[in-house]
Amino acid sequence: MDKQLLRKQILAARSAMDRQQVTAKSERIIARLTELKIYQDAEIIMAYLDFRNEVSTASLVKQALKQGKRVTVPVVNRQERSMTPSLLERYPEDLIEGAYGILEPCQVKPLAPEELDLVVVPGVAFDERGNRMGYGGGYYDRFLPRLRAGAVTIALAYELQLVADLSPFMGPYDQPVQYILTEKRLIKCK
Numbered sequence: 001m002d003k004q005l006l007r008k009q010i011l012a013a014r015s016a017m018d019r020q021q022v023t024a025k026s027e028r029i030i031a032r033l034t035e036l037k038i039y040q041d042a043e044i045i046m047a048y049l050d051f052r053n054e055v056s057t058a059s060l061v062k063q064a065l066k067q068g069k070r071v072t073v074p075v076v077n078r079q080e081r082s083m084t085p086s087l088l089e090r091y092p093e094d095l096i097e098g099a100y101g102i103l104e105p106c107q108v109k110p111l112a113p114e115e116l117d118l119v120v121v122p123g124v125a126f127d128e129r130g131n132r133m134g135y136g137g138g139y140y141d142r143f144l145p146r147l148r149a150g151a152v153t154i155a156l157a158y159e160l161q162l163v164a165d166l167s168p169f170m171g172p173y174d175q176p177v178q179y180i181l182t183e184k185r186l187i188k189c190k
């Protein structure tokens with residue numbers, strides 16, 4: 001099977017979930033995330049803002065803000081294919097629709113990638129080694145190498161997004177994640 005076909009199949013399975021399933025699984029995933037020491041220890045996090053049936057991060061962002069963590073979300077530069085972590089102070093008041101229809105802060109308040117303690121990563125497909133396939137923009141592949149060495153990366157995914165082995169599809173730029181959290185389990189990669 002080729003990469004495009006695999007991406008299409010996983011996206012079809014994810015799209016087939018209804019709102020109730022998305023909400024129920026997402027709530028379980030976020031509840032588990034907030035119990036993890038890597039979350040509790042993190043003072044500055046970057047969370048994606050979900051679109052298209054991704055694991056919903058709404059309750060994560062709300063809780064983190066309430067707990068006094070600094071929350072940043074990606075602001076995309078389509079020309080450069082780059083992302084900037086931008087401080088989000090009020091959810092959802094401070095958000096507007098940005099590139100690809102994904103919500104972004106209406107006013108960009110950039111933080112340096114080195115300041116982040118925890119990065120919550122989206123994706124289309126993963127394997128247990130932490131290999132990740134996204135939408136093909138290479139945004140996280142360009143971004144993750146800019147984190148400081150002590151930063152932690154955790155992907156949120158439904159169990160249906162896990163595949164046996166993505167390594168045949170991985171290239172020189174592809175960045176693995178350290179953890180994958182699903183509605184069933186926490187995977188510590190490599």
Ligand SMILES: Nc1nc2c(c(=O)[nH]1)N(C=O)[C@@H](CNc1ccc(C(=O)N[C@@H](CCC(=O)O)C(=O)O)cc1)CN2
Pocket residue numbers: 048049050051054074076083100102122123134135136137138139140
């Ligand atoms: N919630 C969320 N935010 C994110 C990401 C993500 O995966 N999820 N990204 C993670 O990287 C970046 C956005 N990456 C994206 C890359 C491509 C497409 C997209 O719509 N691609 C077209 C097909 C290709 C094309 O037109 O060039 C498509 O899927 O229809 C969307 C988002 C930054 N923010």
Ligand SMILES: Nc1ncnc2c1ncn2[C@@H]1O[C@H](COP(=O)(O)OP(=O)(O)OP(=O)(O)O)[C@@H](O)[C@H]1O
Pocket residue numbers: 123132133134135136137138139140141142171173174
């Ligand atoms: N650091 C980089 N410098 C230059 N090109 C890069 C870099 N990282 C990735 N790319 C290129 O960008 C494209 C990304 O493709 P790939 O399918 O790996 O993205 P993806 O991981 O699925 O997407 P995303 O990270 O946006 O979710 C590839 O053509 C890759 O060669």
